[in-house]
Amino acid sequence: MLIVMPSPPRHQLEHGAVLAEVRKVRRAGVVRLRELAVPVLAGVARELPQPPSGDGELPGGPVEKVLRLAVSRMGGGTLQTAAEYSLGLAQGTRDWPAADRRRRAAQVYGVSVERFRKHHEFMVLGQIAEQIVQVAQRDRVTVVAAVPAERLPDAHRALDVRVHGRTVPVTVHVHSVDLLRDIDVVVSPSNTYFALPAPYKSSVSATLRRAGARRDATGGLVEDRILDELGGWAARHGAPGRAALPGTVAVTSAGALAGQGIRRFYHVAVAVPRPESNDYDVQPADITRGVARVFAQLAEEAGDFDPPLRSVCLPLLGAGRGGLTPLESFGALWAAVEAELARGAEWDIHFVVRRHARGDLVERLLAGMREGD
Incomplete structure (x- = not known):
C-alpha cells in the first residue's frame, strides 16, 4: 500500500x-x-x-x-x-x-x-x-516553517538581552495594551497638543483612554478620567490649546486600570499635526528624545511611590498612522532604552504589540543584540 x-x-x-x-x-x-x-x-x-x-x-x-x-x-x-x-x-x-x-x-x-x-x-x-x-x-x-504550524505564539515572551556587558530581562507582550497587568508605567503616544482620540478608535492612546474611564454597572460613562487629567496637566503647564515641543512627556494616573496593577500613564508627544489636514508626521529622533524623557520622569518620581516605580512598557510609537515601519519605530525606541540601560539603570523593560508578526520582529531584534552589535 x-x-x-x-x-x-x-x-x-x-x-x-x-x-x-x-x-x-x-x-x-x-x-x-x-x-x-x-x-x-x-x-x-x-x-x-x-x-x-x-x-x-x-x-x-x-x-x-x-x-x-x-x-x-x-x-x-x-x-x-x-x-x-x-x-x-x-x-x-x-x-x-x-x-x-x-x-x-x-x-x-x-x-x-x-x-x-x-x-x-x-x-x-x-x-x-x-x-x-x-x-x-x-x-x-x-x-x-521553522516552527510547527500548530504551535501558537506566546503572548508573553521573556528574553535575556545583552547590553554593554550585562544581561537584562526584557518582556515582549503580544496583545492589546489594555490587557497589561502589574506594570508601573505604560507609555502612550500623543500628538503635540495632547488631544486624545475618540474612545471608540483602535489606537493605543484611544484604548488607554477607554480602559482608564470609570463606568457604572451598565457600562455607562461616569468619568473620562484620562481625558480630564490630561487636560489638567496641560492647564497646569500653560499648554492648553497650543502645541508642546515634540518629545514632551505628560503624566496622568492609569484611571480604572489601577485595578490591574497599572499605576501611571506617560503620554509622549511624538505626532506633529500638519496644518489644515487630518495627517501628522512622526520623526524617529522625536521618539528617541521622548523615551529618554520617559526615563528621566520615571527616575524623578519613582521614589514617591510605595513600592517605588520600577517597570515601564513601550508600544511601537509612530508605527500606526504615524507612518513609521515597526523596524524604524523599534530602532528609535531602542536607542533611548539602550542608552538608559548602558548607564546601569535597573528598570524592568517591557514592549507591547498587538500582532504576532510584530512580536516576532521585536523578539528577533532583541535576541540578536550583542555587546557592540
Whole structure:
C-alpha cells in the first residue's frame, strides 16, 4: 500500500525572519557565509532560478546571489552603498571585520559610528530584508516553517538581552495594551497638543483612554478620567490649546486600570499635526528624545511611590498612522532604552504589540543584540 507522507508546512516569507538572518550576515560578512546557519535565506536561494552551468558560482554560494540581487534593487545612492559596505559586498571588502564595514557605512551617511549603529543601520538592514521579501514574492517563494504550524505564539515572551556587558530581562507582550497587568508605567503616544482620540478608535492612546474611564454597572460613562487629567496637566503647564515641543512627556494616573496593577500613564508627544489636514508626521529622533524623557520622569518620581516605580512598557510609537515601519519605530525606541540601560539603570523593560508578526520582529531584534552589535 502506498503511504503518502504529508509535506512540511510552508509559509510566506516573513520580514522579521529575513531581517534576523541579514543581521547575522552583517556580523560575519559574506566571506563566512558558508559557515552560517541561515535557513530562510538558503530557502529563498533554493527556490530562485539557477544560472546556466558554466556561469560560475559566487564564493558565498547561492545565498550571496540572493543578497547581491536584493541590494542591487535598492535604487543606488547612499542606501545601496551603505548596504554593500555593511554586508561586505562592496569591492575589496569581503574580508573586512564587521567594525570596519560599519565604520565605512557610517561615513557614507556622514555620521558617527555610534549614531549609524543606533539609527541608520536598522533602516539599511531592514531595506535589504524588504528587498529579499520582494524577490521572494515575485518568484512566489515559500519556505518551510521553522516552527510547527500548530504551535501558537506566546503572548508573553521573556528574553535575556545583552547590553554593554550585562544581561537584562526584557518582556515582549503580544496583545492589546489594555490587557497589561502589574506594570508601573505604560507609555502612550500623543500628538503635540495632547488631544486624545475618540474612545471608540483602535489606537493605543484611544484604548488607554477607554480602559482608564470609570463606568457604572451598565457600562455607562461616569468619568473620562484620562481625558480630564490630561487636560489638567496641560492647564497646569500653560499648554492648553497650543502645541508642546515634540518629545514632551505628560503624566496622568492609569484611571480604572489601577485595578490591574497599572499605576501611571506617560503620554509622549511624538505626532506633529500638519496644518489644515487630518495627517501628522512622526520623526524617529522625536521618539528617541521622548523615551529618554520617559526615563528621566520615571527616575524623578519613582521614589514617591510605595513600592517605588520600577517597570515601564513601550508600544511601537509612530508605527500606526504615524507612518513609521515597526523596524524604524523599534530602532528609535531602542536607542533611548539602550542608552538608559548602558548607564546601569535597573528598570524592568517591557514592549507591547498587538500582532504576532510584530512580536516576532521585536523578539528577533532583541535576541540578536550583542555587546557592540
